[in-house]
Amino acid sequence: METNPIQYEELELLLNDLYKRYGYDFTEYSKASLHRRVQRLYTLDNFPSFAEFRYRLQSDSHYFRRFVEEITVNVTEMLRDPSFYRTLRTTILPILATYPFIRIWHAGCSTGEEVYSMAILLKEAGLLHKALLYGTDINPLVIEKARKGIFPVSQMQKYSENYIQSGGVKDFSTYYTANYHLAKFDSGLTGKMIFSTHNLVSDFSFNEFQLILCRNVLIYFERELQAKVFKLFDYSLENFGYLALGSKESLRFSSIADRYRQVGREKIWRKVHEAG
Amino acid sequence: MKQDNKLIVNAGSAGSLQVVLAVLTAMGKDYPIPVLVVLHRNNTFESSLEELFASRTRLVIKEVEEKDAIQPGVVYISPxxxxxxxEQDRTFSLDYSERVNYSRPSIDVTFRSAAEVYGSGLIALLLSGGNADGAEGMQWVRDGGGLTIVQDPQTAEVPYMPQQVLLRMTVDIVAPTEELPELIHSLAYK
Incomplete structure (x- = not known):
């Protein structure tokens, strides 16, 4: 139990510093969660005072990189919420199949487990050959990991269960090669993926997609920032494209809600009108 | 202190469900303090917990949604x-970061966050359970000036969780299971 808690006013100072010095804007992140992450790093790295923590971040860009890696949440898994993936299989992919070319954006993809999950679904639907999956995240370290497609073997049993629950009928282990404690996913999957850093707060739209997935990212943003990101997604989505959110996130209170229709009970919305 | 500056966090793990139910059942529908229930639970029973509480109590039962403003008369259930x-403005945030004490939701995480915002207006109740989650959180509640209550381990179905608190600190109240509903009920009128 640390004895040196960071005050919320100090957190605000720090965030303003970082915006001015590095152009990364965390000021519209939800503060309770961000405070907890910053406090955790501060304690982990044994700073004697907040002033020294603040100075180190100002003066050492390598340490700022560590800050970005540590305060962003990088928890993810393959085929999380199997019923969501089942709906993708049964309802969304048959419609995407009618397009000559399919572009999908995983915004805030972390280490890429979700992108690999999608590639498996596309492969089983016979669509992977005409699809491109873009995975982006603010954190360069997780993007490097995502490119490698190597995940802990210890997770595979859980992922295999998710896979079966999502409607998968093959042997999940055919998608990777296990070597000691690591599982490397098939390069046929990786070949259809493009990974890059992208900051949802400050970066622009970079393509037009038929499906955008952004799951368990918006919960870390304050309402105004959520609204901006929804606009970015709306702008990046073709008419009749789909937007998929996390199981506790919703389009309901957003300014774009009236032009979208929810698909069944899952957190998937279809764009039914272009912006006026 | 005005009742709208208060929050009760009712937390537990294995063996706590019946106690939570008894505590909620004893509350009238005009119970003036908002209640947050944080239970370690299995994903597959997710929806039935709200239904169970709703069928047995007179209160409004609601699963926590991010950015919900905390209102009296409502019992919030952690998803x-x-x-x-x-948050400082007394709304909820959800967080899908690493497990804490092998747990998500973690009771420590919620106790600490609630202590930072509610301070002396926080009432923390820790019940039966099989791991140490909540023990450090109770220290944050105490340091923030909040009221700390544990279920008497001798009467708890799984004594480990309240025991871990008592090994670390002295709490304000150690109450046997059968006295908890009346105790929490009476807090509303202090």
Whole structure:
């Protein structure tokens, strides 16, 4: 139990510093969660005072990189919420199949487990050959990991269960090669993926997609920032494209809600009108 | 202190469900303090927990949604597999970061966050359970000036969780299971 808690006013100072010095804007992140992450790093790295923590971040860009890696949440898994993936299989992919070319954006993809999950679904639907999956995240370290497609073997049993629950009928282990404690996913999957850093707060739209997935990212943003990101997604989505959110996130209170229709009970919305 | 500056966090793990139910059942529908229930639970029973509480109590039962403003007369239930945090403006945030004490939701995470916002207005109740989650959080509640209550381990179905608190600190109240409903009920009128 640390004895040196960071005050919320100090957190605000720090965030303003970082915006001015590095152009990364965390000021519209939800503060309770961000405070907890910053406090955790501060304690982990044994700073004697907040002033020294603040100075180190100002003066050492390598340490700022560590800050970005540590305060962003990088928890993810393959085929999380199997019923969501089942709906993708049964309802969304048959419609995407009618397009000559399919572009999908995983915004805030972390280490890429979700992108690999999608590639498996596309492969089983016979669509992977005409699809491109873009995975982006603010954190360069997780993007490097995502490119490698190597995940802990210890997770595979859980992922295999998710896979079966999502409607998968093959042997999940055919998608990777296990070597000691690591599982490397098939390069046929990786070949259809493009990974890059992208900051949802400050970066622009970079393509037009038929499906955008952004799951368990918006919960870390304050309402105004959520609204901006929804606009970015709306702008990046073709008419009749789909937007998929996390199981506790919703389009309901957003300014774009009236032009979208929810698909069944899952957190998937279809764009039914272009912006006026 | 005005009742709208208060929050009760009712937390537990294995063996706590019946106690939570008894505590909620004893509350009238005009119970003036908002209640947050944080239970370690299995994903597959997710929806039935709200239904169970709703069928047995007179209160409004609601699963926590991010950015919900905390209102009296409502019992908020932590969703499975997310940490629940409280913002300075007394709205909820959800967080899908690493497990804490092998748990998500973690009771420590919620106790600490609630202590930072509610301070002396926080009432923390820790019940039966089989791991140490909540023990450090109770120290944050105490340091923030909040009221600390544990279920008497001798009467708890799984004594480990309240025992871990008592090994670390002295709490304000150690109450046997059968006295908890009346105790929590009476807090509303102090």
């Amino acid at each position: 499975a597999d997310y940490h629940v945090l409280i």
